[in-house]
Amino acid sequence: MNIENITQPFIKIFPGDFSGNPMQRTTPKVLFAAIAPVGFDQPELIAFNEKLSEEIGLGKFEEKDLDFLVGNKLPENIKTYSTAYAGHQFGNWAGQLGDGRAILAGEITNNKGEKTEIQWKGAGATPYSRHADGRAVLRSSVREYLMSEAMFHLGVPTTRALSLAFTGENVVRDMMYNGNPQDEKGAVVIRTAESFLRFGHFELMSAQREYKTLQELTDFTIKNYYPEITSEGTQKYKDFFESVCQRTADLMVEWYRVGFVHGVMNTDNMSILGLTIDYGPYSMMDEYNLNFTPNTTDLPGRRYAFGKQGQISQWNLWQLANALHPLIQDEKFLEVILNDYGSYFWESHDKMLCKKFGFDQLLTSDEKFFIEWQRLMQELQLDYTLFFNELEKYDDQKDLREQFENVSYTFLNDEKLSQLDNFIKTYHSRLERNIISREKSLELMRKTNPKFILRNYLLYQCIEEINEGKTDMLNKLTHALENPYEKIYPDFSVKRPSNYDDISGCSMLSCSS
Structure with a gap:
C-alpha cells in the first residue's frame, strides 16, 4: 500500500498537544493530541477491502502492510493523533470528549484529487479515553466493518471500512453492564471518511470561547468539504449551517428508507458532513416499530427510537446552531432555518415513501x-x-x-x-392515480427497496463463526451487502428466526465495545 503518501494537513493548521501522553486528561484550547497506537505483537488479518483501498489511493495489499493495519512500526511520514470534541449525550451536556478509541493516521489523495482520512479504531488509549483502554473487541469491530460497507452499497452516506484484524490479545468487557465482565478477542478496524469532523468539534471550541479557532475550523470545513459555498463574511457561515441542516435531513431520510436505527444519536456522533458515523448499538429494522431502539442504554426513555430520529436530528442541530452563533450572530435566521427543517425533512421523507410504494408523485x-x-x-x-x-x-x-x-x-x-x-x-x-406505467412503478420500487439488509442476527452468526476461526459467513455477507438490491442468498432475505428473539446482540445491544 502507498502509505508513504499519507499526510497530516489537519495538525498543521490547528492548535494541538504534542506531548504524546496517552493518559486521560483535559486538553483545553486544543483540537488534537499527538498519540501513537499501542502496537500489537501477534496481529492476524481477518478482512481487507481491496476495492476501497484502490479507490482511495492506497493501492494493493501486501503481507508487510499488516503492521500498518494495526498501527505497528509506522513510517516517519505518519504523525498520528486523536481529536478532542464535546457533546450532548442523551440530552445532557457532557463537556470535553474526544476520540477515545480512534487514532488518525492522516489523509491520502487518490489520482482524481479526492482526499480521504484514515483512522484506526481500537488501537489503544488516547487522552480522551475517559479511563478506558482504547481497545475494541471483535464483535463491535465486525459490526462496524460490515455495516459501514453495507450502508455504502445501500446508497446511504457513511464512513467506510478498509480492514479488520485480530490484535492477538484479549480485552475484558461487561457486554450488558450487569456486573459480568468477560475476556473477548481484541480487534482493530481501519475506517475511512472524507472527514471525521463532528458537531462536537464545533461545540467544544464554542463552549471554551475559542472563537478564533472556531472560525478557523469552520473556514477549513467549508473550504475542504463545502466547495459549493462561495459567499463571504457572515453569509458564508449562514450558508454553511443551512447546508449542514439539509445534509443531515437527507441522511435521516435515507436511514428511514432502509430501516436503519443508529441507537446513539448524541451530538458527538453526528457528522458535520451528513455521514453515518460511529456504528455502536445500531440495528436494521426487523418488525416495523416506530418505538424500537436497539440500545439497552436508551431504555426506558427510548430517546433514540426509530421514529424519533428525525426529531432528534433537529434537536442536535439546535445545539450546533448555538455553537456557531458567535460566527452567525443572527438568532432570527437560525430559528427560521431550524423551524423550516421539519418541513423539509417531512416533505423529503414522504417523497421517499412514495418511491418505496412506487408512486410517481406525492399527493x-x-x-x-x-x-x-x-x-x-x-x-x-x-x-x-x-x-x-x-x-x-x-x-x-x-x-x-x-x-x-x-x-x-x-x-x-x-x-x-x-x-x-x-x-x-x-x-x-x-x-x-400514477401517471407512469406499472412497470415503471415497479422499477422505482426495486431501486428504492433493498432485497438484503444486514440484520443483527446475521451479524451475530458471523461473529460466532469468526470467533471459531471460520470466514465463510463473513465472505457470504460481504458478497450480499455489496449487492443489496439483488436476492443473491434467499436464506438471508427472511425475517429474523424466532430462536434469536431473546439473544443479546440479535435485537438489542449495549453501548459496550
Whole structure:
C-alpha cells in the first residue's frame, strides 16, 4: 500500500498537544493530541477491502502492510493523533470528549484529487479515553466493518471500512453492564471518511470561547468539504449551517428508507458532513416499530427510537446552531432555518415513501395513506424490508395468508388478514392515480427497496463463526451487502428466526465495545 503518501494537513493548521501522553486528561484550547497506537505483537488479518483501498489511493495489499493495519512500526511520514470534541449525550451536556478509541493516521489523495482520512479504531488509549483502554473487541469491530460497507452499497452516506484484524490479545468487557465482565478477542478496524469532523468539534471550541479557532475550523470545513459555498463574511457561515441542516435531513431520510436505527444519536456522533458515523448499538429494522431502539442504554426513555430520529436530528442541530452563533450572530435566521427543517425533512421523507410504494408523485391525500400504513405495519408486526418485497410481487390470484405469513412476526388471523386485504385494495386504488406505467412503478420500487439488509442476527452468526476461526459467513455477507438490491442468498432475505428473539446482540445491544 502507498502509505508513504499519507499526510497530516489537519495538525498543521490547528492548535494541538504534542506531548504524546496517552493518559486521560483535559486538553483545553486544543483540537488534537499527538498519540501513537499501542502496537500489537501477534496481529492476524481477518478482512481487507481491496476495492476501497484502490479507490482511495492506497493501492494493493501486501503481507508487510499488516503492521500498518494495526498501527505497528509506522513510517516517519505518519504523525498520528486523536481529536478532542464535546457533546450532548442523551440530552445532557457532557463537556470535553474526544476520540477515545480512534487514532488518525492522516489523509491520502487518490489520482482524481479526492482526499480521504484514515483512522484506526481500537488501537489503544488516547487522552480522551475517559479511563478506558482504547481497545475494541471483535464483535463491535465486525459490526462496524460490515455495516459501514453495507450502508455504502445501500446508497446511504457513511464512513467506510478498509480492514479488520485480530490484535492477538484479549480485552475484558461487561457486554450488558450487569456486573459480568468477560475476556473477548481484541480487534482493530481501519475506517475511512472524507472527514471525521463532528458537531462536537464545533461545540467544544464554542463552549471554551475559542472563537478564533472556531472560525478557523469552520473556514477549513467549508473550504475542504463545502466547495459549493462561495459567499463571504457572515453569509458564508449562514450558508454553511443551512447546508449542514439539509445534509443531515437527507441522511435521516435515507436511514428511514432502509430501516436503519443508529441507537446513539448524541451530538458527538453526528457528522458535520451528513455521514453515518460511529456504528455502536445500531440495528436494521426487523418488525416495523416506530418505538424500537436497539440500545439497552436508551431504555426506558427510548430517546433514540426509530421514529424519533428525525426529531432528534433537529434537536442536535439546535445545539450546533448555538455553537456557531458567535460566527452567525443572527438568532432570527437560525430559528427560521431550524423551524423550516421539519418541513423539509417531512416533505423529503414522504417523497421517499412514495418511491418505496412506487408512486410517481406525492399527493395531499398520501399523508393519510402513510398513517394507515404505519398502523397496519405495527399492528400486524410486519417486517419492514420484506413487506415491500412482497408488495412488489403481490398476486391477487394467490392466497393472501400464504403471501404474507412469512413477512409477519405474529399469526395472521382472519381479522388481521382482513386489515391487510383492505389496505392492499386502498394501495392499488392509489396506484391507479400514477401517471407512469406499472412497470415503471415497479422499477422505482426495486431501486428504492433493498432485497438484503444486514440484520443483527446475521451479524451475530458471523461473529460466532469468526470467533471459531471460520470466514465463510463473513465472505457470504460481504458478497450480499455489496449487492443489496439483488436476492443473491434467499436464506438471508427472511425475517429474523424466532430462536434469536431473546439473544443479546440479535435485537438489542449495549453501548459496550
